[in-house]
Amino acid sequence: MKAYALLGGPTDLWPKDIKKQLLTAKQNDELIFGVDRGALFLKELGITPDVAIGDFDSLQAKDLALIEKSVKDIRYSNPVKDWTDSELMLQTVFKDYQADRLTILGATGGRIDHFLINLLMLLNPSINQFAQKVELLDQQNSIEFFNPGMYVIKKKEEYSYIGFALLSATKDFNITGARYDLKHYSSKYPRVFSSNEFLPNSDHFKISFKQGMIAALYSKDVDRFHNL
Amino acid sequence: MKAYALLGGPTDLWPKDIKKQLLTAKQNDELIFGVDRGALFLKELGITPDVAIGDFDSLQAKDLALIEKSVKDIRYSNPVKDWTDSELMLQTVFKDYQADRLTILGATGGRIDHFLINLLMLLNPSINQFAQKVELLDQQNSIEFFNPGMYVIKKKEEYSYIGFALLSATKDFNITGARYDLKHYSSKYPRVFSSNEFLPNSDHFKISFKQGMIAALYSKDVDRFHNL
Known part of the structure; x- marks a missing residue:
């Protein structure tokens, strides 16, 4: 089953059609997760998440009450913790709910520590197995993750550019059949x-x-808004 | 001498006082670098950069002409190249102009490949020596870089949070005297x-x-703008 998770990142970076995407998902009985302020954003969009996850310490009491009254499965995380809320969300999506695909929204922009946690969390060996089921999506970027192996990279019509980020030490990276091919590239960083x-x-x-x-x-x- | 570089990232993430900062820098004879579209943004702010760097392939002919007419030192990069424009900028700032501090603006947001190039470029061994002279600055983040050693991390009044990103394999990371201390942490990723x-x-x-x-x-x- 397909799942969506909305995190608490800046709303002005959301895909333009986020409400339509999530309402369609809801109608199709796909899973919807709200993480921290993302759970409140979902309520504001008129969507009750299936699961809310977080310490919710940035929410006002009335907003948390709204979530607690309507969301059936709430996972409270500890603010001083080994797992970030995003990592706890991945565990819940894939281990407890057995989703087979996850699109993460609200994961980019704003505080760079938050974004980097979301970008790098799949390096964690205990959730690394889910990497290839995850997409990070915002207004102008779609990010997919790969563990070692051989893959076909498919064109997505709406995107003009394709790049690759080697997120850790890498051995024998090859690109074949693209505009710029690469052979046997290795890097320690x-x-x-x-x-x-x-x-x-x-x-x-x-x-x-x-x-x-x-x-x-x-x-x-x-x-984008451009006002000097 | 202190230097500033403006890159081509989204203008709505600039520090609110960017124009004042740069005009003050100009008055103090500090160095100002424009990279690609950032050179045009500087002209639009009423500031002629000391140096413009890039392939400028995203600029219209009239805009490039404006830059070529007024900027004394222009470094044209090759679109198919080993060095990114940001890396070429660092070389120019520190090797040719011997700056002792650099604040990079316009380096965050927008295309994630662009941001990650700016975040990770100092891992490149040929420019790694300049890491501790560089700051990335936007509307809500200030990023500083450290090579192995022991450092005092100073509070900056305007920022509420402080985090650390281990950008590559790390040995024996310690935090001492903070709210959350850390001892002898090592990671391969x-x-x-x-x-x-x-x-x-x-x-x-x-x-x-x-x-x-x-x-x-x-x-x-x-x-931030919040319109559901």
């Missing part, structure tokens, strides 16, 4: 290869690597 | 420790580590 492209008349290319974790970064330009 | 605090009546604590690169993440909450 993280590195980003940005602005690759699909070949004309091709909707895919291949990547492979033997050690590490790699994020595929699909992105597009958007018209 | 990147990891984030967020939401630490300074002790009451203390404006500093210590960190040390023996291998890796660590970013100090100062952050604060801001009122």
